[in-house]
Amino acid sequence: MQPYTPLVNVSYSTTDVQNTQLFTSVPALNDAAAYLAQTTTYLTGCFTGSVEKSIPDDGKKLVAFPLERANGSQSSNCSTVVTVVDQFGDASTIPSSQNGRRTSSIGSSSQDISQPMVSTSIFQNGSSMFQGLVSRARKTILGSVKDIGWLQRAPGMPPVEDGTKRFMELLENVRNNEHKLPNTMVYLLVPGLFSNHGPLYFVNTKTCFSKMGLACHIAKIHSEASVEKNAREIKDYIEEIYWGSKKRVLLLGHSKGGVDAAAALSLYWSDLKDKVAGLALAQSPYGGSPIASDILREGQLGDYVRLRQLTEVLICKVLKGDMQALEDLTYEKRQEFLRKHPLPQEVPIVSFHTETGLAPSVLASFSHVAHAELPPIAAGQPTKVPVVMPLAAAMAACAQLLQVRYGEKSDGLVTRRDAEVPGSVVVRPERKLDHAWMVYSSMNDDQGEGDASQVCEALLTLLVEVGQKRRHEISRKDE
Known part of the structure; x- marks a missing residue:
């Protein structure tokens, strides 16, 4: 009996093998993707060329x-x-x-x-249609696998410096009431997407700073607007603060707010270089977001479940925003913007990123996102009731999706690699924190770990030290 000969040619290129290794956590999907690549390679060859070759x-x-x-x-x-x-x-x-x-x-x-x-156009049309289906399926499977962490692979980017250890020391000092933030600066907090609909966004942090006698403001921008529009508004904010106080401004942007603030420095540095002392980006998709790309990119998951249309209705109709706000966070838009408008190298930068946890205590926690005021009973005072949401569980679900599909750690919305700004001092805490925690702390947080306002204070304190070190290095070079 002759040995069985497989009908599909199993010889394929190394590139095909690499492209099929997409789901590192699910071997069965890897095997299926590899078999699909082999089969489609053979069938495409059958449809290519004239009848004689077919x-x-x-x-x-x-x-x-x-x-x-x-x-x-x-x-x-x-x-x-x-x-x-x-x-x-x-x-x-x-x-x-x-x-x-x-x-x-x-x-x-x-x-x-x-x-x-028989006309060869039948074969050619069939080949074209089949290749189109294969290309679309491959694009869907690949998703953002080649885009995540592109900034770290880009040539000519300055290296980052690990500042995690120093940050943890400063955070411990803050928890022990050792505050080092100078009152010779003004602190501007820049919120991210949907901040207009989050009444408690950065409010606790601003209150804590004010109690320490520090001038602190929350940028009242339309968070669902485009990056360039918000960059212009932030630039106007900084100039107004500087001319009113004669103090330099220290920026802290969360999520898209960090991207907006960085864009303001990139676009208007000639006007702001004497007015800005530094920028801290907290959980910001500086390199882009796989969530935004997978929703908006053609041929991705958003096409099959109408997620793109639902997102457009939410942002444009419900929130009265601009879809450009989300499009600006895709990898394509971030690559285009950063090639044209890189951050000035003399700006002191701190990057902070985390990953979310999957422990039962995390999934069962609730975040205080707003408060409802109940009418007074008899002659009493009105009662405020906290409005809570299971944000931690939602962020954990998104993080698990990114982990399974791309093998990337994230806070639920931003991968750790995309949050690192080249040339910055990077803070990589081991503590499990989701994307929403920085502005909506969980109601059952461990008080021994430090709350969001203390983390923001430690980040800005580290930024002050980075700025001082940078100025010292510049002065030594001038001498």
Whole structure:
């Protein structure tokens, strides 16, 4: 008995192997993707080129059928249709003659053949359609796998410096009431997406700073506007603060707020270089977001569940925002913007990023996002009731999706690699914190870990030290 020969050619390129290794956590999906790549490579080859190249020379059988059986005609002409059947069961019909003149073979151009050859456009159209389906399926499977962390791979980017240890020391000092933030600066907090609909966004942090006698403001920008529009508004904010106080401004932006603040420095640095002392980005998708790209990019998951249309309705109709706000966070838009408008290298930068946890205590926690005021009972005072949401569980679900699909750690919305700004001092705490925690702390937080306002204070204190070190290095070079 001869050994079994597989019908599909298993020889494929190394590139195909790499492209199929998409789901590091699910081996079965890897195997399925590899088999799909092998099969589609073979089938695409079958549909490529002319009829001569489409039908293999080996394993062919000629089967003759009367023409009236083939086309329903009752003509007395004894023409037949020669059908070429290969080992896969595919058939190609070729008209022939039984009157003794000759039987045409594949590729012959005998004038005795009365019936026309099958048009090669059928094969070409089939090949084009099939290749389009394969390309779309590959794009869907790949998603953002090649985009995540692109800033770290880009040539010419300055290296980052790990400041986690120093940050943890400063955070411990803050928890022990050792505050080092100078009152010679003004602190501007820049919120991210949907901040206009979050009444408690950064409010606790601003209150804590004010109690320490520090001038602190929350930028009142339309968070659902485009990055360039918000950059202009932030620039105006900084100039207004500086001319009113004669103090330099220290910026802290969360999520898209960090991207907006960085864009303000990139676009208007000539106007702001004497007015800004530094920028801290907390959980900001500086390199882009796979969530935004997978929703808006053509051929991605948003196409199949109408997620793009639902997002557009939410942002444009419900929140009265601009879809450009989300589009600006896709990898394509971030790459385009940063190539044109890189951050000035002299700006002191601190990058802070985290990953969310999956412990039962995290999934069961609730975040205080707003408060409702109940009418007073009798002559009493109105009662405020906290409005809570299971944000931690939602962020954990998104983080698990990114982990399974891309093998990337994230806070639920931003991967750790995309949150690192080249040339910055990076803070990578081990503590499990989701994307919403920085502005909506959980109601059952461990008080021994420090709350969001203390984390913001430690970040800005570290930024002050980075700025002082940078100025000292510049002065030494000038000497």
